[in-house]
Amino acid sequence: MTKKIRVRFAPSPTGPLHIGGLRTALFNYLFAKKHGGKFIVRVEDTDQNRYVGSSEKHIMDSLKWCGIEIDEGPRNKGSFGPYRQSERKDFYNLKIQELLKKGHAYYAFDKKEELDFHRKDHEKKGRTFMYNAHNRLKLSNSLSLSIEDTNKLLDSGAEHVVRFKTPVEKEVVCRDELRGVVRVSTKTIDDKILFKSDGMPTYHFANVVDDYEMKISHVIRGEEWLPSLPLHWLLYDAFGWEVRPKFVHLPLILKPEGKGKLSKRDGDRFGFPVFAIQWKDEEIIKGYKEHGFLPESVVNFLSLLGWNPGNEKELFNIQELIESFSLEGLNKSGARFDPEKNKWFNHAHIQKTKNSLLVEKIENEFSEHLTLFDKEKLNTIAELIKPRLNTLNEINVCASFFFKTPDSYNEKHFNKLKKANFKEILSGLIELVGSAENLAEIKPALEVLVQKNEWSFGKVMGLFRLSLVGDLSGPDLFQIASLIGKDTCVLRMTLLSKALES
Ligand code: GLU
Secondary structure: OOOOOOOEOOOOOOOEEEHHHHHHHHHHHHHHHHOOEEEEEEEEOHHHHHOOHHHHHHHHHHHOOOOOOOOOOOOOOOOOOOOOOOHOOOHOOOHHHHHHHHOOEEEOOOOHHHHHHHHHHHHHHOOOOOOOOHHHHOOOOOOOOHHHHHHHHHHHOOEEEEEEEOOOOOEEEEEEEEOOOOOEHHHHHEEEEEEEEOOOOOHHHHHHHHHOOOOOOOOEHHHHHHHHHHHHHHHHHHHOOOOOOOEEOOOOOOOOOOOEEEHHHHHHHHHHOOOOOOEEOEEEOOOOOOOOOHHHHHHHHOOOEEEEOOOOOOOOHHHHHHHHOOOOEEOOOOEEOHHHHHHHHHHHHHHHHOHHHHHHHHHHHOHHHOOOHHHHHHHHHHHHHHHHHHOHHHHHOOOHHHHHOOOOHHHHHHHHHHHHOHHHHHHHHHHHHHHHOOOHOOOOHHHHHHHHHOOHHHHHHHHHHHHHHHHOOOOOOHHHHHHHHHHHHHHHHHHHHHHHHH
């Protein structure tokens, strides 16, 4: 029987969920769903100093917005809970006692100043201080002290931590599913703290015992955790656990330039969001949602950062991603974040979205100007502006002239057209529009008028468009005219004529 797929996303609630974490969550989710497994969220909140109260909500809301559904988690049911590490203290206490009894962990009483001294002293000699087999018997711990002295210290409530007793000079042979076998000598690993003086486990300890206890089959996480893999591997050995999850370390997301890890500051620099949804702290930082991105486009874009489907297909909805996803499609090397591609995906997904979503946005944006517009017209407007939208927020510019008289004209075109026989042309146009039956079909009549007067067709269209739109871009002008109606067209052309005259 094949093992049940159980994967977890294990964020530390230290701030907002950024896109790197979101991608990790997404890949875990896709993998679980592809194999009919479970997607678990475990909140790793054992670091009291870095804990941020509103972080968990931001993480959960971000996943929800992206359509990533949680099977087990702090706000969902599950038989392996609690799913917040701060609620699992008793369990960690039992587990650390087990490791101490087995002789794979020990108490350490060294004071901060003493360790600082050793660190500095080593630095001076051009070396790095490591607390491990090489020197642990010379330091203050239950390996160097007698049992009586150790107990005395513990009984007196002396401040202490629990460290891992890294095996002496052993080669750890661990495996990452993307990179294959990774060999590391224990000489290079220090005796990591497993339990802190505040009575809380460290990340390494809580993470490993929880993965085991929650029967996690695959650990899929960021590459920054690859250096911790040997320690995690050794912890499984120390407990005598033969079944380990498979480990997969996802490639980094790189800066738009292609070098270095993507950071929040890159978002500011290039003007793209780094969160799914808005984060409120001292200041408000907008996310993809507030920038007018569709969740399906964010999911699609992120899915291709470090994974490829093995063919040319680029546009996926989440169901298609679930069907196509496989660990074999993951890349080892970093994935460059391309803000232009990000927008391209959003544009592409907007084309696939229902007009009703755009109509709703239009209604919200222009609620005060909607009196003359029935639903039918709004649907046509949505259809007309759709191909021009990179984000939903652009609706306020792209659809504005349907509802509002342009409050300014494109300066360059305005100055150019000022030199033309604008008065004559605009009054001709006003007459034509005023007497037309169907504005959507006046083009042939307009052509006749242009020919008769020997006007330049370009200038005529330029003036017509500038008056209605305020610029020389936008969807089909005759459709615009027909949607805004005769009276509005005449009014706007009169206004332009006056403006050009002055
Ligand atoms: N709490 C760790 C983090 O925030 C989890 C790392 C892991 O998945 O093992 O990245």
